[in-house]
Amino acid sequence: MKQDTSVELSRSLGLWSALALVIGTVIGSGIFFKQASVLQLTGSTSLALLAWLLGGLITLADGLTLSEIGAQIPHTGGLYQYMNHIYGKFWGFMSGWMQVIVYAPAIVGSIAGYLGLLMVNFFGISSAWKAPIAILAITLIATLNMLQNRYGAMFAIVTTICKLIPIVAIVVFGLFFGHQSGIGETLGSVHQSMGNFGVAVLATIFAYDGWILITNLGGEIKNPERLLPLAIILGISVIILLYLGVTYGIFRSMSAQRIDQLGENATAYFATNAFGVWGGRLINIGIMISILGALNGKIMSFPRIYYAMAHEHQLPFSQWLGRLHRQTQTPVNATLALLGLSAAMILTVDTDRLSELCIFVMYSFYIAAFVGVFILRRRHSGGPKLFRTPGYPVVPLFAILGTGFVVVSELFSDFTGALTSMLVIALGIPLYAYLKRYYRGKENNEVL
Known part of the structure; x- marks a missing residue:
């Protein structure tokens, strides 16, 4: 495939594409x-509904805060930039x-591995096919994202619409045909405490994670100063409602005791009971499509970090990773790098555990980014009035405290x-020093 370092990313993603990527990347299984x-x-x-709401409000505060930064720094690479x-x-x-x-290939490998597990169970085949199916899935999606970015965006829109069908079906059935109260039911066997409630909120925050990846595509969104904040805020708001x-639909359809007994199988039982065997199968298909959509959003957005870092000479093989395909204007080499690392992890390590290890450091960087809102306000006090975080400074402080809760929880629990x-990230320090010396020497030689 011909490549040209003078080619630029195509700024062709509109609001619907960006919105679909936010929703599609967050909503998986x-x-x-x-x-x-x-x-x-x-x-x-x-209290369960309250936990989902509070987790959503913390995430919305995160999105409102980061939108101000995204409007001022609308470049490819998101958090890195x-x-x-x-x-x-x-x-x-x-x-x-x-x-x-670590984080990008581990997340992709973890989601793909879960998709492989669902598919072998759905089709009743040997579990030995789990890894091959996972690798095939990420290979097909990566290939799609090596084409023009509009194809990945189109896939995001289609999968988002498809995943909304089972979600809407659950909500409608629960609202109109459910016979439980939906609120006020308790589990007598569970000891309630604020500690447990805090862990529940933490679980919901992780379920809302992933929206930040749309910022990696800042260099490909039309009018990002306006559309990026709009996509983030609307996307998170829609996800909270969904x-x-x-949750309310399931609570309306089954008793709290029954949900407790079924555990993770509660939704599958609900689907079969509400819509019959074929209805249950369709829900399962919807879940798999939902996971494919989440995979697509991650495989589309993560390579932009490789590409952005390569342009700053901050990765080995930067010249190769920083190239765009001449016809498709996409970071094909960076996508191949993510694909290779993800496939290797699927075959060799526990990707679920590896992705969990990154949470502490990643959320620490989120906090640093949120603090950056205060820094940029002082630094650009006389600059153009782009998107401003509503409720400043309360909303950014709420985002910092909410994300700080995640960091402290991770520190105590794991x-x-x-x-x-922290040790993994520390390994990057000598590499940073080496790359800095290497490229500085190379530039001096070129001048000479």
Whole structure:
């Protein structure tokens, strides 16, 4: 495939594409399986709904805060670029290093592995096919995203519409045909405490995660100063409504005790009971399509970090990773790099555990980005009036406190994992120093 370093990314993504990517990247399988775990942690349907709402409000505060930064720094690479512009190249590199080496391939591998598991169960075939199916899925989606970005965006729109069908079916059935109260039911066997409630909120925050990846495509969104904040805010708002709707629909359709007994199988049981065997199968197909949509959003957005870092000479093989395909104007080489790392992880490591290890560091960088709103306000006090976070400074402070809750929780619940993630990111320090010397020497030689 011919490549040309003078080619630029195509700024062709409109609001609907960006909105579909936000919704499609966030909503995977969690919306169908987490109702029971949140209910078990809180002990009542009312507190479970409150946990989903609070997790959503924290996420919305995050989105409102980061939208202000995204409007001012509408470049390809998202969080990496924000850290780069606010705190300097070293911290930009550190935030990007963790993402490209561990977080991105681990997340892609984890989701693809779960898709493989669902498919072998759905078709009743040997579990030995789980890894091959996972690798085939990411290969097909990566190939699609090597074409013009409009194809990945179109796939996001189609899969988002498809995943809304089972979601709407659950909500409508629960509202109009459910016989439970939906709120006020309790689980007598569960000891309720604010500690449990906090863990439940934490679980919902993880279910809302992924919206930030749309910022990686800042260089390909039309009028990003306006459309990027709009897509983030509308997308998160829609996701909150959908999560609350599905949860309430299931609570209206089954008793709290029954949901507790069924656990992760509650939604599947509900679908079969409400819509028959074929209805249940269609719900399962909808879940798999939902996961494909989430995979597409991640495989479309993550390579933009590789590409952005390569342009700053902050990765090995930067010249290769920083190229765009001449015809499609997409980072084909960066996509291949993500595909290769993800496939290798699927075959060799526990991608679920690896992605969990990154949470502490990734959310720490989120906090740094949110603090950046205050820094940019002082730095650009006389600049153009782009999108401003409503409720400033309360909303950014709420975002910082909410995300800080995640970081502290991870530190106490998985100290070894937090320490491991810090050690992984520390490994990037000598690489940063080496690359800085290498490219500086190369530039000096070219001048000479």
